[in-house]
Amino acid sequence: MEMLEKIRKAYTEYVLENGKQPTSVFQFAKKLKLTEADFYTHYTSFxxxxxxxxxxxxxxxxxxxxxxxxxxxxxxxxxxxxxxxxxxxxxxxxxxxxxxxxxxxxxxxxxxxxxxxxxxxxxxxxxxxxxxxxxxxxxxxxxxxxxxxxxxxxxxxxxxxxxxxxxxxxxxxxxxxxxxxxxxxxxxxxxxxxxxxxxxxxxxxxxxxxxxxxxxxx
Incomplete structure (x- = not known):
């Protein structure tokens, strides 16, 4: 649950700062110190x-x-x-x-x-x-x-x-x-x-x- 909240928080901050969704799951996950595979165990997309x-x-x-x-x-x-x-x-x-x-x-x-x-x-x-x-x-x-x-x-x-x-x-x-x-x-x-x-x-x-x-x- 903590990881889900961490991902959601990072996502909302990103879209508010940039006005759009991230373009790369790899780069987004890397900033959270996650592998791309780890990201996909929680969410399939932005x-x-x-x-x-x-x-x-x-x-x-x-x-x-x-x-x-x-x-x-x-x-x-x-x-x-x-x-x-x-x-x-x-x-x-x-x-x-x-x-x-x-x-x-x-x-x-x-x-x-x-x-x-x-x-x-x-x-x-x-x-x-x-x-x-x-x-x-x-x-x-x-x-x-x-x-x-x-x-x-x-x-x-x-x-x-x-x-x-x-x-x-x-x-x-x-x-x-x-x-x-x-x-x-x-x-x-x-x-x-x-x-x-x-x-x-x-x-x-x-x-x-x-x-x-x-x-x-x-």
């Missing part, structure tokens, strides 16, 4: 290092909220809010790297994605996979607590919607120039509340249940 950094942002945020006793008593809506606030706080500590990496990924994805800005890149895949597991667990808990309304053909898309929301918030924060990123805090609150208003039970669900009852008992 993109793999970057993917691990993005994953660490997520796992550290999740570990932080999970360790908070009060978090366990939160509603699902409050848990998602707490996660996003914690995640953004962790990103702040390495904002320069996040802005660099996000900009690179967005450029490489040629502007594809949410709002034509967010990246669709393999570097985010490990983060995305872990986030989807987190989202599915939250949504399952929400169905039990009646905060999330199951809907035919739509329920399975809920994790995708939360992932899209995550990328939106990341994009918003990278572009946010407000004092102490106050607008990002508002974006988190408004987006999460809107999401749960949409996936929670609504008058339309009541109307659908009534129509179904009428049909079954005509």
């Amino acid at each position: 993109d793999a290092i970057e993917a691990d950094v993005w994953l660490a942002f997520f796992t550290d945020a999740k570990a932080t909220v999970d360790a908070d006793e009060t978090y366990q008593s939160y509603s699902v809506r409050e848990k998602l809010l707490a996660f996003y606030y914690t995640w953004i706080e962790l990103l702040k500590a390495q904002r320069s790297f996040v802005v660099y990496s996000y900009g690179r990924l967005r450029a490489e994805s040629k502007g594809q994605g949410l709002r034509g800005m967010t990246p669709k890149a393999p570097v985010l895949n490990a983060f995305k996979d872990e986030f989807f597991d987190f989202a599915r667990d939250l949504l399952a808990e929400g169905r039990e607590s009646k905060e999330v309304e199951p809907r035919p053909f739509i329920t399975d898309r809920y994790p995708n919607a939360l992932w899209g929301q995550t990328l939106y918030l990341l994009d918003f924060w990278v572009r946010d120039v407000s004092k102490n990123f106050e607008k990002t805090d508002s974006a988190i609150e408004k987006s999460v509340n809107t999401t749960f208003d949409l996936i929670g039970r609504s008058p339309l669900d009541t109307l659908f249940d009534f129509a179904k009852f009428m049909y079954q008992n005509k």
